[in-house]
Amino acid sequence: MSDRFQEIDPARLSAAARAVYDTIAAGPRQSVPYIFQALVKSPELTERTQALGVFCRYNTEFPPRLSELAILVVAKHWDATYEWSVHEHEARKAGVPDAVIAAIDAGHEPAFADPDDALIYAFARTFFATNEVPDPLFAQAQARFGEKAVVELAGLLGYYSMLAIILRIFRVPPQR
Template identity: 45%
Template structure:
């Protein structure tokens, strides 16, 4: 799964590493797919990051479809092989049209039928491209979702950028991944 980190042997795990692994496996994810076997080499970071990730993935106030759309925008922006591989089927299962996901992957402008999808895409794209969000997009997001959810959306985008950076830096792949969605 990784080419730049020493292989992690759970039999040799420290108490701190075991605590992180137990919390991840007993939580809503139920697996270690993604950056966790990279982060586990720094158990304190792993613990903080996985807790933030559980919040960002499951408790932002956004419906799953919109969270997954934001994750796909992030994965495509970072060309994160494992992140895209893991979240593409989740996004489709959550109701995101494949045509939208495929356009994002191919860096083409998606055609949206749902105003919420367009708003999340615009928000995330503006933030990644210009490092800012326009007043119009911000105001529209707050009017639609409220300040707390917009704050959580920014957290979700930042968290999944951290995930992408981790996966890319350490050459990590998803469990069972044999194809790369982006050229290397």
């Protein structure tokens, strides 16, 4: 572990923290990932963060392949090794090709077979490179995915950026 992060012993948590810990463990994740172990000292923040995470990861307009692709771009941008360690596996499971994962990890633009993958990558990568999404790219994303989905994509990029920042501040190592 690091000097700022240690795995949580659930038996040593306050009642409020233990309730949130147990809710996460019983939810779709079926475990309490390190990010939530880092946050659980603030049960209120953890509860709200994990609820937003369930939405961003499992309930947006995007299929898992596209969500996981966007998350990889976030993890690479922030050099969040924990986030990358979790989502590299999840991206593979969701159908993101190994060559695409390897290219993103190496900092190269992947060769995409699917235009939706290319559009998600361009949207996320352009935003992180320039702090902006140019009008033509924004319009292309809205035309392809719809207004609601573009809002959710922006939320997904923001949510996983927040996690990446927390992971970096607390020096959370890749999950074993």
